[in-house]
Each structure stands twice: as C-alpha cells, then as structure tokens.
Amino acid sequence: MKEPFAWDHYSDQPAIIRDRALKRKMRRSALPSLIKTFLIGLLTLPIAVFAIPFLQRRDIKGEEFFGMGVNLDKEPHVTPYLLNELGVQKLLIRIPLWEIEQLDKYVTFIRSFEGKQITVALLQDREHIMSASMSRDHFIQIFEALEGVCHTFIIGSTINRAKWGFFSVNEYLDFYSIAYDLKCERFPHLKLIGSQVIDFEYHFSAHTLFNLKKIRYDALGSLLYVDRRGAPENTQLGFNLVEKIRLLAVLAQMSSKTGGEVIITETNWPIQNTAPYAPTSETECVDEETYASFMVRYHLLAFASQHAACVYWHQLIAPGYGLVDNREGTLRKRSAFNAYQTMFRHLSDAEFIGYGEKRGRHTFLAKTPRGLLHVEWLISGTLEVPLAHSVEGTFRDGEAFTADTLTLSPSPIYYFTSLDDL
Template identity: 75%
Template sequence: MKQPFAWDHYSDQPAIIRDRALKRQMRRSALPSLIKTFLIALITLPIAFLLIPFIQRRTITGKDFFGLGVNLDKEPNTTPYLIEELGVQKLLIRIPLWEMDRLHEYVAFIRSFSGKHITVALLQDREHITSPDMTRDHLIQIFEALEEVCETYVIGSTINRAKWGFFSVNEYLDFYGVAYELKKTRFPHLKLIGSNVIDFEYHFSAHTLFNLAKIRFDALGSLLYVDRRGAPENTQMGFNLMGKINLLFSLMSLSPKTSHELIITETNWPLKNTAPYAPTSEHECVSEEDYAAFMVRYHLLAFASQKVSCVYWHQLIAPGYGLIDNREGLLRKRSAYEAYRMMKSHLGDAEFMSYSHNADEYRLICTTPRGDLYITWTLTSAPFYTYKAQS
C-alpha cells in the first residue's frame, strides 16, 4: 500500500498527505464546512469592519507583551542563557503530538527555564485529528506531566493549511473540543488558546468564532504573518498590519466564544540565502538588515494597537528565520538579536501613551520609570529611542 505520509525536515511540519487522490477525497468531504465558512464570513466580517472605530482597545503593558519561540532541537543547553541575556520572560515551546515518545525530553527542556511563563503549543497531525481517543490520552499525559510548570496551551496550529492536517474548520472545532472537554472535567485551571489561523485569512477565523460547537477560547491565537507583503506597513486588500489587527480584534470582540484576548502566537520573516531552511521561496526572503527592521516595527505597531496582549516571535534560533543562525554548529547572532534586545530593554517596562503617524514618520510615546519614551521611525530609517523627563 502506498504510504500517504512523509516527513518535512525543514519546516517543522508533521507528516503530510502525499496521496493526491486521498487529498481530493478529503477536500470533497470538507465541502459543507467550507460553505459554512464562506457564509459565516460573509455576514460577520463586514459587521466587524464597520464596528472597528467603536471597539475599545485593551490596556497592554510592555511587561507581558514580548515573547519568543524556542525549540528543543535547537541548542537546548544554550537557549536558557540566551533568553536571560535578552531579558525575555514569556516563552512558547512547541510539542508535536506525533513525538509523544519524547515527552520526557520536552518536559525537561521546559523545566530548564526557571521562573519563565511558558506557553506550550500542541501541534497536530492527521492521525490525531481523526483519532479523538488517542488525542485525549496524549493531552492527559502532557497536562499531567506539566502540571506545575505550564498552565497555558495553544491547541492546534495553522488550521487553514491542509498540509498541517485540517481540511475544514469543523475538523478543528472537533479537535479543540477534546482539549476543552478535558479543561471542563479534569483541568479547570488551564488556559486554552484557540483558532490559530495563519495569515490574513479571516474567513476561517470567523468560522472558529461563530459556530454552535460547545467550546470556548480563553484567548484567540493568530499566526499573523505579513512577510509576503514586505514591510509591516505595507497593505494587503487595503489593510496594513495595524489594520489587520484592528479587524481581527473587532471580529473577536463580537464573538461569544472568547474572553476577548488576542495573542500573536507566531510570526517572522524568511531570510535570503538560507535555503533550504527558509520556509518560503527566495522571492519572499529579505536581507538580515530588513529582517531586523521589520521585526522591530512589527512589535511597535502591534504594541501601539493596544489590542495584542503578546507577540511570540518565531523564533530564537533557526537558520532560515531566527534571531540566531546555528548552521555548521556555530551560533551567530544576527543583527536582529541586538535589535530585539534593545527594543525589549526600552519597552519591557513601558506603558502606552499615544501613537500617531503621517506619510513620512511614525511616532509611539510611552511612559517608563526612566521618563517618557519617544520612539520615531520611518520606512527607511531605524527606530530612534529618546527619553524626556516627566514633569
């Protein structure tokens, strides 16, 4: 029998479906759910767009805003020291459900980050999507193993890409429902982050937020990549990064399925000349200098929106998209590493005051224990941090 699954080493993906006939069959079976997705989006997205000016933002401080993704398979012994050097308190660690035989390794890795707030992202494969009993057993093992270490979990990832196993939102809602039932019956203290749509495909987000499934998200997760548009200020269908955040936050605020907290669980830019490690083609890749600039401006815009509780940058170490390159057994800190450290040092204890921009300049003003912080930047110059004493 032809094996329909194969492993993709470079994009951290599960075994993906290779059999085209099987894939076509799955897509046909998902058609009713896809029609439902279209109809829900047709109703809810225009309403969310119209209500953007009337949706109140949250109060987001720098203390809880900055997060980093770290990986067991990328310099696990050195990573804790690098995290301390950056001053990051919030980490996202991914556990693939198809690697349950390595659970003890993941638990040890997570425990190595003493005093940090850990969010664990549970990655699915097709086998777990179609086997709720196995998923339930594996989730119980993970929740019990991390009982005193982690209370926050991202349930599923990249749900709108068939190569990650899901062929419809209905399948995802059933998958999430397994975790939600465990939360209600056995682990009430857990915080479950759901939805986790990748890119600006909010018709899928709408369906996760408006449905009759007996589930609820403690926070809404989004893999809000904007890399294919270049700079975060660039637009897609008329929406730049802040516009996309505003629309998603408005959509979420209308939903009875969430606590109205938005978390960006993954984003980055792919880097030039890093094939085969870059997750996209060379056409979408950027230079290390642009990567550092876009990364900082992404964070500044997301913080200025005051609608994103945390941004988890993906990730600390990765040849094709990380702050550090670890090819050939060497650790090379890219310019983005220092840019991230500087940004975190200025904004890590900041409180938002105001944001404005014109055609040529962007300005974010915050208050800090060191005085009022003024951050200005343009599309061609790096952010400039200045302080003014509080009167």
C-alpha cells in the same frame, strides 16, 4: 504501495499527505464546512469592519507583551543563556503530538526555564485529527506531565493549511473540543488558546468564533504573518497591521466563544540565502538588516494596536528565520538579536501613549520610568530632523548616541524626553 505521509525536515511540520487521490477525497468531504466558513465570514466580517472605530482600547503594557518561541531540537543547552541575555520572560514551546514518546525530554526542557512564563503549543498531525481517542490520551499525558509547571496551552496550529492536517474548520472544532472537554472535566485551571488561523484569512477565524460547538477559548491565537506584503506597515485589502489586529479583536469581542484576548502566537520574516531552511521562496526573503528593522517595527505596531496581548517571535534559534543562526555547528547572533534585546530593554516596562505617521515619519510614544520614550522610523529613505535641544538615545541595535539632530531611517531609533512634555 506509496506512503501517504512523509516527513519534511525543514519546515517544522508534521508528516504531510502525499497521496493526491486521498487529498482530493478529503477536500470533497470538507466542502460543506468550507461553504459554512464562506457564509459565516460573509455575514460577520462586514459588521466587524464597521465596528472597528468603536472598539475600546485595552490596557496592554510592555511587561506582558513580549514573547519568544524556542524549540527542543535547537540548541537546548544554550537556549536558557541566550534568553537571559535577551531578558524576555515569556516563552512559547511547541510539542508535536506525533513525538509523544519524547514527552519526558520536552518536560525536562520546559522545566529548565525556571522563573519563565511558559505557553505550550500542541501541534497536530492527520492521525491525531482522525483519532479522537488518541488525541484525548495524549492531551491527558501532556497536561498531567506539566502539572504545576505550565497551565497555558495552544491547541492546534495553522488550521487553514491542509499541509498541517486540517481540511476544514469543522475538523479543527472537533479537535479543539477534545481539549476543551478535558478542561471542563479534569483540568479546570488550564488556559486554552484556540483558533490559530495563519495569515490574514479571517473568514476562517470567524468560523472558529461563530459556531454551535459547546467550546470556549480563554484567548484567541493568531499566526499573523505579514511577510508576503513586505514591510509591516504595508496594507492588504486596505488593512495595515494595526487594523488587522483590531479587526480580529472586534471579531473576538463579538463572539460568545472568548473573552476578547488576542495573542499573536507566531510571526517572522524569512531570511535571504538560507535555503532550504527559509519557510518561503527567496522572493519573500529579506536581508538580515531589513529583518531586524521589520521585527522591531512589527512589535511597535502590534503594541500600538493595544489589542495584541502578546507577540511571540518565531523564533530564537533557526537558520532561516531566527535571531540566531546555528548552521554548521556554530551559533551566530544576527543583528536582530541585539535589536530585540534593545527593544525589550526600552519597552518591557513601557505604557503605551500614542502612535502616528505624518509625511512618512512614524512616531511611537510610551511612558517609562526613565521618561517619555520616543521611537521613530521611516519606511524608506532618510530624513534629518533638527531638535530644540540635545537628547540621549539608542540606535536600533543598542549603540548609545547624544544628538540635537535626528537622522531617521527604516532602522528605528529610541530617545527620551521629560514626561513633563506630555
């Protein structure tokens, strides 16, 4: 008899359903929920789009904005040193529920990051979705094992992809309810992040936010990838990245299920010539230099939205999409590692002032203890910009410069002027 589940070693995913007849049966049973998802999205999304101009800006500061994903199975002994080199304080660590027998190893790994702010993502498989008692038991084990170490948990992931086990939003709501009931009954101090829709498919997000389930999210999570659109400034259905985040924020504020906090729990770009480790086809992959620039620009745009409370980059070490490549038993820092380190150094204590684009020139402004920070870039090409006086700045990867003429390109540059220029 053919096994309906098989392990995919390269995608960090649970065992996925291989039996086609079983898949068809599950999809048919999910049809009422899918119809509900369509109708809820049809009703709420136009209202949310109309409300975007009236959305009040939140006060998102750099000190809470930057986060990094790390994994137990990717160089756990070296990871703390790399993180200290980067400077990032907020970490996202994934615990697959199907690896509950290794919980002690995960707890030891999490405890190794003393002084860091830890968020734990609990990943599902089909067995846990189908068995409420199993999920409840394993949630309890994890919550108790991490008592005093971590109080923030992401419940479920990638809920709108059947290969991750969910065939409908209703199934996800039942799954999340198990964790939420435990929070109400036994673990009131926990912060639970929910929804966890991947990509710009907000009709699924709307269904997680507008339903009759007695649940509440302490924050709304989103795996907001834009890699299939190319550059982070590119649009999809007329929405750029800033507008996508604001639309999700409007939905969250419209809902009684959450207080309105939005967290981007996962995003990245796949890297060329890393098959089979890249999570997409070669068509979507970019070279390492483009990856580094896209990463910085994604963070700048998300920060400029002033509605993404945190962005967790996915992730520190991974051959196909990480800041560090660990193939062939060696560690190689990509240029993105230096780019992230430079970005964090400049923006981790920044207060957003403004962002704009004029004739292809993108400018991000922030107040810092070192003065008025300018970050500038182009989507393509180069542009020489003469300045009234010489400035000191930093190229994307950390090399310092002093110049009275800026050479703008797709690689962001940082420079400072006096706060009196405001």
